[in-house]
Amino acid sequence: MRQIEIITAGPHTSVQDYGRPGHQALGVPEGGVLDRDSMRIGNALVGNDDGAAVLEVCLGGLSFTLGHAARLALTGTENGRLSIQDSTGFQLDVPSYRAVDLKAGRQVRVNMLTDSNTAVIAISGGINVHPLYGSMATSPNAMIGGLDGRLLRDGDRLDLGEGIISDTPEMQIKPLPSVLSGNSAPIRVVMGPQDQRFTDQAIATLTSHDYRLTPVLNRMGMRLDGPVLEHIDNADIPSDGIVTGSIQVPGNGIPIILLADHQTTGGYTKIATVISADLPKLARLRPGQNIRFQAISVEEAEAIAREHEQAIRRQIATMTAAPPLLDAGALYGLGDTT
């Protein structure tokens, strides 16, 4: 069967792609994978088109069985592993950012992630579910996309698209330095659109104090903990459109960064907006981590977006054949080979 069967779905695993821009005027969220960079790199590793649907794994804890032979890659985490098990129980760990060709029947597991909040698993052929507005991306709160608009559950079966394992060697790519978990560079923002609704002190505070990521975090947004940001009068505005990365501050003064599944419109002031190039970084932050914001101009943000695009393309172009995995099965005659 050209399918995968989910054994354990983990707390927050979903089908994602680039999302469905262009329908927010109807209340339909754009949605899509939280870490676009890792999706692109993963798809490149398995020979898919850029935006083929992938599995987005938040926190980890996913395992599934492959119904047919496929090439897989895990990205978005440096120390995460794809643990592969065959029918005899023999296990092999495949590092992230490295493609691996697997036979039908192999079980694949991703343990809890320790360095990133989300990771991506790309599978040759891509996940193939019913598209809505041209996208398979799951937005659980809007109950659209993926399987019945929900997160994956144990026992789910997902169809895969037509994919062939090319006869190219298994490839590897280095992760982008800008997203490495050790990279503590500030999250860059452009102030506004409603920064004029905050006190001067609030504006200064946002970019001079650390904010800590709380466990209140899902695909809609991440709540921060840190100094209160004071409004001049109140937090209410006539409802208007929102972009991913908007830093919304309700009346209590505690900022929330809105992520891919944010509602299309909202009625709270937005003090600043994270630049597009830093959105994948947000996807990797873990509760308890501190972040610092740095304000830049729109023109700088646009220049960074273009540089960032070039950097991903360069990174993908560095894809090389991976050294062979240590194949204990072949060495010791146990199990069969991958």
Add this chain to the structure above:
Amino acid sequence: MKINNQNIDKIDYMSASDQGLIVSFAAFSDADAIVLSRRLGELLGANPPHGLRDVIPGMNNLLIHYDSLVTSQQILTNDVQAVMLKLDTDASYEYRHWRLPVCYGGEYGEDLPEVASRSGLTEDEVITRHTRNTLTVAIMGFLPGLAYMKGVDDALYLPRRSSPRQHVPALSLGIAMDQTVIYPLASPGGWNLIGRVPVRPFDSQRDDPVLFRAGDRVSFYAIDDDEYRRLDAAALAGEAVITPELIKGDA
């Protein structure tokens, strides 16, 4: 009203990083701002500037999503300014009028008694007031297909509930302030629930999943339980139980 050389400077431009340009009509009257925002969205949608990704009309502004890899906020601002003098809220305009059946009160509208007592009206008077006005879909948002319909009778003006419900059933009709919403899906929500509607504002199985558009007119009429169940069963079977009337008129 029209945008002309006298009032064009009242339009304000704001940024949502390298992702969004916001064209604000906040300096105009509320009624004009909402129509200007929507019309600008329609104008740009019909003739998209290079790099435009999406437009989202708000209550007094238009958010324009753009792709900073192929355009810039400066170029986009020029593109938008080039069409600004075409903005005219008085231009004759075609709109759809939906007459929607509502089963008011009872288990479908559990806040009706409270709405009545807080408004100093009987439940029947609330229904009369709610069915009397024709509302306009101001903007869409919150959930796929959720329309914010403005123009509810002043006598029914109430804030949202102080503690939102964790679970509002799909198709519930809620009122708050001068507005009405119909929840397209089960969701948390803080509106005062006074009835339920046997039409689906969002249905991913339909060719056009979203029923309402900003600018649509909506009025309501009361139906009983039996009629609700009949229409609901028909809607569930995929029938279009309500079709809007197309009206040519002024905005």
